[in-house]
Amino acid sequence: MSPPPGTFSAVSNTFQVDLRGIVDLLSHHLYASPRVYVRELLQNAVDAITATGEPAAGRIAITTGSDVLRVTDNGIGLTEAQVHELLATIGRSSKRDELGFARHEFLGQFGIGLLSCFLVADEIRVHTCRAGADPVLWTGYSDGRYEVRAGEPREPGTTVTLLPRRGSEHLLSPATARELADLYGSLLPVSVEVDGSRVSAEAVPWESGRAALFAYAEQVFGFVPFDIVELNVPEAGLTGAAFVLPTPVNPATRGGHRVYLKRMLLAESVEGLLPEWAFFARCVVDSTELRPTASREALYDDGLLSDTREAIADQLRGWLVRLAATDPRRLGRFLSIHHLGVKALALHDDEMLRIVEQWYPVQTNMGQVTLAEFRERHGLIRYATSADEFRQLAAVAAAQDVGLVNGGYVYDTEIIQRLATVDHEIRIERLEPADLATRFNGLDTETELRLRPFLAAAQRRLDRLGCEVVLRAFDPATLPALYLVSRSAAFHEELTASRDKADDVWGGVLDALATTAPVERPQLVLNHRNPLVRRITALVDPELAGLAVETLYGQALMLGHHPIRPADAALLNSSMLGLLDRAITEGDR
Numbered sequence: 203m204s205p206p207p208g209t210f211s212a213v214s215n216t217f218q219v220d221l222r223g224i225v226d227l228l229s230h231h232l233y234a235s236p237r238v239y240v241r242e243l244l245q246n247a248v249d250a251i252t253a254t255g256e257p258a259a260g261r262i263a264i265t266t267g268s269d270v271l272r273v274t275d276n277g278i279g280l281t282e283a284q285v286h287e288l289l290a291t292i293g294r295s296s297k298r299d300e301l302g303f304a305r306h307e308f309l310g311q312f313g314i315g316l317l318s319c320f321l322v323a324d325e326i327r328v329h330t331c332r333a334g335a336d337p338v339l340w341t342g343y344s345d346g347r348y349e350v351r352a353g354e355p356r357e358p359g360t361t362v363t364l365l366p367r368r369g370s371e372h373l374l375s376p377a378t379a380r381e382l383a384d385l386y387g388s389l390l391p392v393s394v395e396v397d398g399s400r401v402s403a404e405a406v407p408w409e410s411g412r413a414a415l416f417a418y419a420e421q422v423f424g425f426v427p428f429d430i431v432e433l434n435v436p437e438a439g440l441t442g443a444a445f446v447l448p449t450p451v452n453p454a455t456r457g458g459h460r461v462y463l464k465r466m467l468l469a470e471s472v473e474g475l476l477p478e479w480a481f482f483a484r485c486v487v488d489s490t491e492l493r494p495t496a497s498r499e500a501l502y503d504d505g506l507l508s509d510t511r512e513a514i515a516d517q518l519r520g521w522l523v524r525l526a527a528t529d530p531r532r533l534g535r536f537l538s539i540h541h542l543g544v545k546a547l548a549l550h551d552d553e554m555l556r557i558v559e560q561w562y563p564v565q566t567n568m569g570q571v572t573l574a575e576f577r578e579r580h581g582l583i584r585y586a587t588s589a590d591e592f593r594q595l596a597a598v599a600a601a602q603d604v605g606l607v608n609g610g611y612v613y614d615t616e617i618i619q620r621l622a623t624v625d626h627e628i629r630i631e632r633l634e635p636a637d638l639a640t641r642f643n644g645l646d647t648e649t650e651l652r653l654r655p656f657l658a659a660a661q662r663r664l665d666r667l668g669c670e671v672v673l674r675a676f677d678p679a680t681l682p683a684l685y686l687v688s689r690s691a692a693f694h695e696e697l698t699a700s701r702d703k704a705d706d707v708w709g710g711v712l713d714a715l716a717t718t719a720p721v722e723r724p725q726l727v728l729n730h731r732n733p734l735v736r737r738i739t740a741l742v743d744p745e746l747a748g749l750a751v752e753t754l755y756g757q758a759l760m761l762g763h764h765p766i767r768p769a770d771a772a773l774l775n776s777s778m779l780g781l782l783d784r785a786i787t788e789g790d791r
């Protein structure tokens with residue numbers, strides 16, 4: 203009885219597949235380049251040889267010419283039933299176990315690799331024979347059809363013949379076939395020949411000694427490495443070498459690594475094998491355990507890959523630590539090339555932090571020294587957090603015998619601060635510009651009394667700019683004035699600037715913030731040791747003295763790279779013009 207209208211009975215169906223769409227998708231969109239067809243054919247041949255249990259006797263011959271390309275192996279071959287099952291079913295592979303897991307000894311696992319041949323061919327012929335069974339010829343077409351018929355008699359094994367699609371002939375040419383077989387197959391443990399000449403049988407480069415490795419790096423990566431670190435990660439069955447780059451690289455450019463899986467080249471530029479901080483190394487490795495993605499262009503990002511990454515990171519770190527212990531000069535050279543990466547690493551790695559502290563010279567107002575040397579000399583690490591602050595204060599601080607590190611370079615301030623958190627013996631102090639003024643000498647009482655009217659007049663001129671004028675005597679005498687902003691004053695200045703731009707609601711919040719703490723005003727410290735300042739303080743004309751103070755204020759602002767507010771710019775403008783007017787009037791007399 204049929205169900206009443208409007209109700210459905212549950213029917214179990216299977217997906218329908220449009221074969222042409224799948225063939226097109228897998229062959230044209232999965233792989234980045236049509237050149238991978240050689241890799242997939244080599245891989246199938248190697249797997250078929252592995253399946254015989256006698257890899258040493260394995261032979262793969264690629265022949266080109268007469269407009270076709272043939273890959274012949276003396277592997278296990280297929281029976282007719284297997285041909286129907288394996289070649290004609292997309293996604294079916296003989297390389298998985300009953301539970302569907304990839305069988306360890308094989309390179310393939312997905313059951314789609316052969317389809318990559320449709321990138322370059324319209325027709326694929328597989329002529330195969332299993333020992334003791336009849337030879338079979340399977341022909342597949344890129345429109346999704348296939349035929350199976352009896353094949354010509356042959357030795358056990360398989361020959362895959364590709365008939366090029368129009369426009370792809372060059373990809374099957376003798377030169378390209380040779381180049382690709384070399385690229386993908388040169389480390390394979392079976393014999394590979396192209397048109398009768400052998401390509402394979404190279405030993406893995408890291409088993410041929412250091413000299414060979416240096417030559418390899420130059421040939422393959424195009425540089426003579428600064429050093430070579432051997433890599434070994436047993437749980438990933440991984441061996442290989444990391445080449446330390448001899449020149450700086452942008453840490454943001456991700457360097458790819460040459461990765462072989464079971465000695466078949468996966469790709470020349472694989473990402474994710476090293477942690478990001480190790481941008482100074484390029485690797486070549488072979489792994490028996492890491493897994494490829496289906497396109498075989500990248501490594502599958504699983505737990506094993508992240509463990510491997512960690513293990514390689516440890517080995518690179520160990521190399522650095524060893525270098526520090528055995529050859530500090532060489533470490534110094536390395537650091538001068540790759541300091542950015544090492545400093546980035548030091549932010550989350552204690553050993554690297556110590557290496558940077560001990561060996562990396564930083565800029566200070568007493569010359570280039572390491573943080574360790576600086577600490578030994580000054581008892582603490584006093585630092586400026588920006589290059590501007592350092593530039594403004596370095597000479598003045600040095601003249602007061604105050605050592606100062608420029609923390610303005612990338613990561614330097616963070617590194618200094620981290621040092622103090624990992625080692626409580628290490629004292630650090632951010633230089634408070636206003637504190638510097640406390641080290642300046644005051645004036646003797648008589649001079650101070652004499653200059654009081656001048657100071658009061660100067661203060662009146664700068665009051666509206668929120669700046670306090672003080673007179674001190676300090677070195678260097680060549681510096682007439684210094685504009686010092688305490689951190690809280692700097693914060694307050696930023697707050698006022700934001701307040702001016704903010705809308706009412708946000709402005710209210712900023713106002714509330716501004717009133718929470720009393721703020722020290724920025725100081726213009728005039729240097730009484732400076733001859734010009736002395737002459738200014740002695741001027742009898744109060745207007746000229748006022749213009750001079752305003753100009754000193756502007757000059758000190760600019761010297762310290764302080765922000766120039768509209769009110770400052772207006773003042774600078776009027777004082778300059780005022781002085782100019784005076785100078786011209788004087789000159790005309």
Ligand SMILES: Nc1ncnc2c1ncn2[C@@H]1O[C@H](COP(=O)(O)OP(=O)(O)OP(=O)(O)O)[C@@H](O)[C@H]1O
Pocket residue numbers: 242245246247250275277278279280288289294295296297309310311312313314315316317359360
């Ligand atoms: N040269 C060959 N000799 C014997 N069998 C082969 C050969 N080439 C392919 N086959 C059979 O055809 C199946 C499908 O091959 P295909 O290349 O499409 O996938 P795969 O190698 O199993 O996996 P992957 O997609 O990861 O390469 C293989 O599992 C294998 O059984």
